[in-house]
Amino acid sequence: xxxxxxxxxxxxxxxxxxxxxxxxxxxxxxxxxxxxxxxxxxxxxxxxxxxxxxxxxxxxxxxxxxxxxxxxxxxxxxxxxxxxxxxxxxxxxxxxxxxxxxxxxxxxxxxxxxxxxxxxxxxxxxxxxxxxxxxxxxxxxxxxxxxxxxxxxxxxxxxxxxxxxxxxxxxxxxxxxxxxxxxxxxxxxxxxxxxxxxxxxxxxxxxxxxxxxxxxxxxxxxxxxxxxxxxxxxxxxxxxxxxxxxxxxxxxxxxxxxxxxxxxxxxxxxxxxxxxxxxxxxxxxxxxxxxxxxxxxxxxxxxxxxxxxxxxxxxxxxxxxxxxxxxxxxxxxxxxxxxxxxxxxxxxxxxxxxxxxxxxxxxxxxxxxxxxxxxxxxxxxxxxxxxxxxxxxxxxxxxxxxxxxxxxxxxxxxxxxxxxxxxxxxxxxxxxxxxxxxxxxxxxxxxxxxxxxxxxxxxxxxxxxxxxxxxxxxxxxxxxxxxxxxxxxxxxxxxxxxxxxxx
Ligand code: UN1
Numbered sequence: 001x002x003x004x005x006x007x008x009x010x011x012x013x014x015x016x017x018x019x020x021x022x023x024x025x026x027x028x029x030x031x032x033x034x035x036x037x038x039x040x041x042x043x044x045x046x047x048x049x050x051x052x053x054x055x056x057x058x059x060x061x062x063x064x065x066x067x068x069x070x071x072x073x074x075x076x077x078x079x080x081x082x083x084x085x086x087x088x089x090x091x092x093x094x095x096x097x098x099x100x101x102x103x104x105x106x107x108x109x110x111x112x113x114x115x116x117x118x119x120x121x122x123x124x125x126x127x128x129x130x131x132x133x134x135x136x137x138x139x140x141x142x143x144x145x146x147x148x149x150x151x152x153x154x155x156x157x158x159x160x161x162x163x164x165x166x167x168x169x170x171x172x173x174x175x176x177x178x179x180x181x182x183x184x185x186x187x188x189x190x191x192x193x194x195x196x197x198x199x200x201x202x203x204x205x206x207x208x209x210x211x212x213x214x215x216x217x218x219x220x221x222x223x224x225x226x227x228x229x230x231x232x233x234x235x236x237x238x239x240x241x242x243x244x245x246x247x248x249x250x251x252x253x254x255x256x257x258x259x260x261x262x263x264x265x266x267x268x269x270x271x272x273x274x275x276x277x278x279x280x281x282x283x284x285x286x287x288x289x290x291x292x293x294x295x296x297x298x299x300x301x302x303x304x305x306x307x308x309x310x311x312x313x314x315x316x317x318x319x320x321x322x323x324x325x326x327x328x329x330x331x332x333x334x335x336x337x338x339x340x341x342x343x344x345x346x347x348x349x350x351x352x353x354x355x356x357x358x359x360x361x362x363x364x365x366x367x368x369x370x371x372x373x374x375x376x377x378x379x380x381x382x383x384x385x386x387x388x389x390x391x392x393x394x395x396x397x398x399x400x401x402x403x404x405x406x407x408x409x410x411x412x413x414x415x416x417x418x419x420x421x422x423x424x425x426x427x428x429x430x431x432x433x434x435x436x437x438x439x440x441x442x443x444x445x446x447x448x449x450x451x452x453x454x455x456x457x458x459x460x461x462x463x464x465x466x467x468x469x470x471x472x473x474x475x476x477x478x479x480x481x482x483x484x485x486x487x488x489x490x491x492x493x494x495x496x497x498x499x500x501x502x503x
Contacts, residue, residue: 030369067117131490
C-alpha cells in the first residue's frame with residue numbers, strides 16, 4: 001500500500017493531506033507523500049480554548065470511565081496496527097519491525113493507562129491533631145500540550161496522551177513538521193474511539209484531543225499559552241532550552257525529554273556475544289536516530305580490541321536499504337541535514353584523533369533524493385568534544401578504560417543523562433554501576449543495551465536530558481494536580497505545632 005492508500009484506510013480524508021504548505025517527503029526515496037495544512041498561532045489559541053472547555057467536562061467523568069475511552073483507542077490501534085506501522089515506515093523511514101514495535105508501544109501504554117485509571121491513588125496521612133484526618137488526592141490538571149519528535153512520531157505522543165486522558169486532561173498535539181501524516185492518522189483513530197465510546201453511552205466532550213500541524217511558531221503559541229497547564233516536549237536539547245524557560249516564566253509545568261549520549265560499559269567478565277548484539281542494535285537500530293541510541297562504548301583495555309574488531313565486522317554486514325523490504329536493518333536518515341551533521345561529526349572526530357570506519361553515503365545512485373548512511377564506528381583516543389555532543393545518526397565512538405571508576409567517570413562526563421548500560425557477569429560491578437556513585441542517567445541497564453525500553457518503567461533522564469519522566473511507574477502524577485486535605489471531625493479547633501490563638 002502506498003501512503004495515500006494507507007491514509008485512506010486509516011480514515012484520513014484526502015483534503016487533509018493535499019493543498020497545504022507543509023510538504024511531506026518520504027525519507028525512503030524523497031517521493032512526495034502529501035501537503036498538509038499548517039495552523040496559525042491564532043488557530044492554536046482557538047484550539048487551546050476548545051481544549052480547555054473539553055477539560056472542564058472531561059474532569060467530571062469518573063476516571064475508570066475515562067479509562068474505557070483509552071481502552072477503545074487501544075482496540076483501534078490493535079485493529080490498525082499494520083497500516084499505522086506502514087505509515088510510520090513511509091514517513092519516518094523506520095524498518096518494518098520497528099514501525100510495528102512503535103505501534104505496539106502505543107497499545108502497551110493504552111493498556112497500562114486503562115489499569116492506571118482505577119489506581120490514581122493518593123495517601124492517607126496520620127494527623128498530629130485529635131479528631132483530624134489528612135489525605136491527598138490526585139485531580140485532573142488541565143490542558144496538556146504535547147510536542148513530539150520525528151523519530152518516534154506516534155509512540156511518544158501516546159505515552160503522554162494515554163496518561164493525560166485517564167488523568168482527566170485534554171490534549172493538544174504539535175507533531176514534528178517532518179511527520180504530520182502519522183499524527184493525522186493517529187488522530188483519525190482516536191476520533192473513531194471517541195465515536196465508539198459515545199455510541200456505548202460514554203460522555204466525551206468534543207476536542208478532547210486535537211492535532212495542530214505547523215512549524216515553530218505554532219508550537220510557541222502553545223508553549224506561551226497560560227491555559228496549557230503542562231507542556232510535554234520531546235526533542236533536541238536546543239528545543240528544550242527554548243521551551244523550558246518560556247513555560248517556567250508563566251509558572252506552567254514542563255516535562256522535558258531531550259537529548260541523550262548513551263554509553264555501554266563492557267567489562268572483562270562480560271558475555272561478549274551478548275554485548276556485541278546489544279551494542280549493534282543500540283548503536284545502529286533506527287539508523288542511530290533514537291534518543292536512547294548507544295553513542296559510546298567504553299570497553300576494558302583487556303577486551304577492547306577484540307570487542308571493537310567484532311563490532312566493526314558486524315557493522316559492515318548490516319543491510320542498508322528500503323526499510324519496508326524484509327531483511328534491511330538500516331533505513332534512511334530523516335533528511336539531508338541529518339546526513340550533513342553526521343559527516344561534520346565524523347570530520348571533527350578525525351581532527352580529534354579518531355579512526356573512522358564506514359560513515360559515508362550509501363545507495364546514492366538508487367536514491368538521489370534520500371540520505372542513507374553507512375553506519376560508522378570511530379575508535380577514539382579520548383572522550384573529546386565531538387564525543388560529548390549528541391549527533392543524531394549511526395555513529396558509535398569506542399573508548400578504553402582500566403578501572404571501573406574510570407569507566408563510570410567517562411560514562412558520566414557528558415552533558416546528557418538519559419540511558420546507560422553495563423555488560424558484566426560480576427555482581428559487584430553491576431551493583432556499583434547502578435548505585436548512587438554509579439551511572440548518573442535516568443536509565444541504567446545491566447546486560448541489555450541502552451535503547452528499546454519497555455513502557456512499564458519511568459522513561460527520561462537527568463542533566464541536559466531535561467529531568468522529565470514519562471510512560472510507566474508513577475509518571476502519571478505529572479498529568480495531575482495533588483491536593484492535600486486536612487479534615488477536622490472534632491468539636492475543637494487545635495492549631496498545628498501547638499500554636500495558641502485564643503481570644
Ligand atoms: C525516543 O527516542 O525519543 O527506549 C524514545 C526506547 C524507546 C523510546 C525512545 N522505547 O528506545
